[in-house]
Amino acid sequence: MALKRLTSADLASNKSRSFKDIGMAFGRNPFTNDVSIVKNENSIKQALRNLVMTSPGEIPFNKNVGCQVMQLLFEPLDGFTADTIKDEIINTINQYEKRVQLRSVVVVPYGENSKLAVTIVYQVVGIPIVEEVKFVLQRPE
Amino acid sequence: MQPNNLTALDFNDIKSSIKSYLRTRNEFSDYDFEGSALSYLIDTLAYNTYYTAFNANMAMNEAFLPSATVRDNIVNIAKLLNYVPRSIVASKACLKLNVQTTQTNGSYPSSVTLKKGAVATGGNFVWNIMADTTVEVNTTTGAAEFDNLAVSEGSIMNYEYLVNTFQSQTYKIPTQDADVGTLNVTVKPNESSTTSDVYNLVDTVTNLTANTRVFFLSEGEDMRYEVRFGDDSVGRKVKDGEVINLEYLVTSGSEANEVTDFSYTGDLIDSLGISYNVADVKLHVKERSQLGTTPESVESIKYMAPRYYSSQYRAVTAQDYAVITKKIYSNADSVIAYGGDSLNPPIYGKVYIAVKTKTGSSLNDATKKTIAADLRSYAMASIDPVVIDPDELFVYPKVFALYDTGVTSNTSAIKSNIQSAVGNWATQTQINNFNSTFRNQQFQKAITLSDRAITDVSVQTSLLKYIKPQTNQTNTYCISTGSSLYNSAPSNTGAASSTSSVCKKEPVILSGNFRTADRPGIDQQFEDDGFGNLRTFYNTGNKKVYTNENAGSINYDTGEICVGPINIVGAGNNIPTSTNLNLTDAVTGVGSVIDPSLLPADLQLPTLFIPSNSSTIPASTPGTIINVVNPEVTVAPTGTTPPPTVPLNSLTPTVFNQSPTLVEVSTITNTGSLTSSCF
Numbered sequence: 036m037a038l039k040r041l042t043s044a045d046l047a048s049n050k051s052r053s054f055k056d057i058g059m060a061f062g063r064n065p066f067t068n069d070v071s072i073v074k075n076e077n078s079i080k081q082a083l084r085n086l087v088m089t090s091p092g093e094i095p096f097n098k099n100v101g102c103q104v105m106q107l108l109f110e111p112l113d114g115f116t117a118d119t120i121k122d123e124i125i126n127t128i129n130q131y132e133k134r135v136q137l138r139s140v141v142v143v144p145y146g147e148n149s150k151l152a153v154t155i156v157y158q159v160v161g162i163p164i165v166e167e168v169k170f171v172l173q174r175p176e
Numbered sequence: 177m178q179p180n181n182l183t184a185l186d187f188n189d190i191k192s193s194i195k196s197y198l199r200t201r202n203e204f205s206d207y208d209f210e211g212s213a214l215s216y217l218i219d220t221l222a223y224n225t226y227y228t229a230f231n232a233n234m235a236m237n238e239a240f241l242p243s244a245t246v247r248d249n250i251v252n253i254a255k256l257l258n259y260v261p262r263s264i265v266a267s268k269a270c271l272k273l274n275v276q277t278t279q280t281n282g283s284y285p286s287s288v289t290l291k292k293g294a295v296a297t298g299g300n301f302v303w304n305i306m307a308d309t310t311v312e313v314n315t316t317t318g319a320a321e322f323d324n325l326a327v328s329e330g331s332i333m334n335y336e337y338l339v340n341t342f343q344s345q346t347y348k349i350p351t352q353d354a355d356v357g358t359l360n361v362t363v364k365p366n367e368s369s370t371t372s373d374v375y376n377l378v379d380t381v382t383n384l385t386a387n388t389r390v391f392f393l394s395e396g397e398d399m400r401y402e403v404r405f406g407d408d409s410v411g412r413k414v415k416d417g418e419v420i421n422l423e424y425l426v427t428s429g430s431e432a433n434e435v436t437d438f439s440y441t442g443d444l445i446d447s448l449g450i451s452y453n454v455a456d457v458k459l460h461v462k463e464r465s466q467l468g469t470t471p472e473s474v475e476s477i478k479y480m481a482p483r484y485y486s487s488q489y490r491a492v493t494a495q496d497y498a499v500i501t502k503k504i505y506s507n508a509d510s511v512i513a514y515g516g517d518s519l520n521p522p523i524y525g526k527v528y529i530a531v532k533t534k535t536g537s538s539l540n541d542a543t544k545k546t547i548a549a550d551l552r553s554y555a556m557a558s559i560d561p562v563v564i565d566p567d568e569l570f571v572y573p574k575v576f577a578l579y580d581t582g583v584t585s586n587t588s589a590i591k592s593n594i595q596s597a598v599g600n601w602a603t604q605t606q607i608n609n610f611n612s613t614f615r616n617q618q619f620q621k622a623i624t625l626s627d628r629a630i631t632d633v634s635v636q637t638s639l640l641k642y643i644k645p646q647t648n649q650t651n652t653y654c655i656s657t658g659s660s661l662y663n664s665a666p667s668n669t670g671a672a673s674s675t676s677s678v679c680k681k682e683p684v685i686l687s688g689n690f691r692t693a694d695r696p697g698i699d700q701q702f703e704d705d706g707f708g709n710l711r712t713f714y715n716t717g718n719k720k721v722y723t724n725e726n727a728g729s730i731n732y733d734t735g736e737i738c739v740g741p742i743n744i745v746g747a748g749n750n751i752p753t754s755t756n757l758n759l760t761d762a763v764t765g766v767g768s769v770i771d772p773s774l775l776p777a778d779l780q781l782p783t784l785f786i787p788s789n790s791s792t793i794p795a796s797t798p799g800t801i802i803n804v805v806n807p808e809v810t811v812a813p814t815g816t817t818p819p820p821t822v823p824l825n826s827l828t829p830t831v832f833n834q835s836p837t838l839v840e841v842s843t844i845t846n847t848g849s850l851t852s853s854c855f
Binding site: 053054055056057058059072073078081082083085086089094095096097100131132133134 | 187188203204205206209210211212213214216217219222223226
């Protein structure tokens with residue numbers, strides 16, 4: 036299909052080079068009354084979390100995007116499973132999030148209900164700052 | 177920016193379109209990254225748009241017959257065209273049962289009845305008759321014979337509906353494997369009633385009154401047929417508390433074709449109430465099972481529904497008559513219809529329908545009347561359909577082929593090559609049918625090319641027509657060749673000269689043998705005198721004795737030949753027996769017939785004649801069929817002088833006392849076998 040052609044005016048220099056995304060909570064900005072937005076490192080953090088939380092097949096017509104961790108949470112929680120989950124996270128991020136360079140992924144089981152503490156350490160490409168995102172993976176109740 | 181293109185139907189195209197819109201805005205920038213919330217939102221939007229577009233496209237496609245794909249939708253659209261798709265059809269076989277009855281009190285029963293239902297098993301299927309069948313028993317031997325018993329595969333089912341007018345009811349046949357051709361609808365006044373009315377299937381509402389007991393059939397959801405009744409305006413409405421009984425055959429369709437082995441399992445009872453078991457019955461298979469079909473395919477419905485609609489269930493043009501005749505008479509191989517106004521002299525207000533049957537035999541009067549009566553319900557007012565037999569003109573070619581002896585000496589191979597070439601020629605030209613023309617040059621070319629040894633081909637052509645006399649009735653019989661006849665002596669004007677008396681011309685017409693009522697003891701023939709008169713004669717062995725110099729007339733220009741008034745009592749080999757004759761003179765055959773009721777019937781008198789133009793012989797009327805007789809082939813080495821192309825003095829009509837064998841025209845499509853007396 037014919038798409039609207041982009042001209043140089045569309046990509047003028049006044050366009051922001053930063054990253055800007057809708058906040059996943061779809062909250063309201065109390066000052067503008069508009070939907071809340073997340074920027075730059077926060078948007079990347081949100082994207083990483085989203086990717087890990089998405090199961091393959093959830094996205095229509097693109098069944099490869101996503102990470103198998105949700106299925107793996109139902110496996111017996113041992114070192115092997117934790118290792119597999121770690122590999123899954125590394126593969127997913129390397130493949131679908133080109134903005135970051137992974138430094139390390141740490142998956143630590145804790146508690147009784149198959150909980151996993153995930154820590155992803157990464158560097159945003161082109162910016163010499165190392166960032167970290169932490170979240171807990173848990174079976175849906 | 178406004179979206180400038182709304183034709184995207186594919187998910188990825190829609191997604192790209194949204195992204196390209198966002199690219200022109202500066203609110204968000206993360207749409208290109210799979211993990212972003214915006215990307216998830218775009219996916220949702222694109223998916224939603226895709227879904228709606230697909231739905232709209234599908235709904236529009238399904239609304240039209242050519243593009244619909246779902247069977248229920250196709251059937252619904254066809255319903256608007258009053259087209260009922262063909263259901264599954266049960267396979268049928270033809271059996272003969274011989275039953276030996278037993279005596280009760282010293283006498284055999286008068287009849288024996290085969291009960292409705294299962295009659296035989298075969299090929300893991302059950303074979304039924306749909307109604308009780310009764311035959312008479314031979315009173316001396318006690319044998320009874322059920323001949324041509326057509327059995328259908330399946331099981332007979334009954335399904336009842338109690339009519340409740342307080343709710344909206346549909347009366348469905350609750351299976352998709354029902355052969356609706358066997359559907360029998362009866363309605364009882366109430367559940368305890370033992371009598372019922374039979375309702376008949378109708379296609380159209382014409383001729384229906386408020387009390388006509390009819391039902392309409394249509395295919396409903398999931399190939400289950402629906403029975404609908406009238407509304408007390410067109411057709412009787414079913415009333416509250418009445419009980420509708422649907423009886424039908426649930427069948428396996430084409431799976432049960434080609435079964436050849438059957439064993440009897442039926443229920444026989446004679447007029448004295450005695451039942452017979454399997455040992456008393458001998459089963460003979462006359463025809464293997466056939467004609468079972470699957471339900472009509474969606475492709476077929478899409479093709480047929482508009483075409484049926486185009487004829488509108490009424491006959492206006494001559495072509496409509498031909499189409500409808502084929503529909504109502506399945507044994508019709510080829511049908512042609514034409515208005516009487518195109519005849520010479522014109523006959524207004526009549527449409528003539530000539531039917532060539534698949535079996536090749538002529539229609540009897542009863543069938544003609546039935547077809548005409550069936551057609552009348554489709555015909556426009558004041559138009560009278562008349563079903564006639566085709567006017568059959570036979571072309572009798574004699575082939576003389578000269579071959580090069582240096583190439584081969586195997587004349588039988590040449591002959592068989594010629595015969596197969598004639599067969600191929602016949603198939604390609606579709607001769608022996610309506611609207612065909614015999615073209616001598618094509619015929620000769622086919623023969624010339626049939627074998628490389630053939631150098632020359634010469635064809636002698638004569639025409640044959642049959643006169644069908646009524647036994648022992650004085651009539652004048654006229655036939656028309658449709659083209660002018662050969663003039664055997666153009667310079668002979670018929671005037672007597674000073675030196676000689678009037679000479680007759682060589683005859684160009686010669687009939688087969690026949691017997692007349694005044695000379696039943698001797699075979700006579702007729703020929704022409706060259707001046708428009710027919711002459712009858714008999715042959716004593718060494719001379720012709722003319723018995724009537726004015727036995728009929730001929731028009732050489734139009735080919736009209738009329739013989740009579742003449743009373744014919746026999747023709748060909750179909751002659752009166754000598755014991756039925758009272759001869760006064762054995763030499764001249766003069767005498768009389770003793771008992772006219774013993775005279776042979778169904779006479780046919782072959783008449784051979786020579787056309788003036790033998791290179792192109794067209795059908796003279798729309799109802800004429802040009803039949804080509806299997807040619808007589810003579811093969812001779814090159815150098816032999818071929819015989820003349822005009823067969824003067826060598827007409828041999830007596831070989832056509834029996835109907836001739838025609839060249840075989842292979843059917844291009846399989847029209848099915850209808851030669852059986854069963855189907």
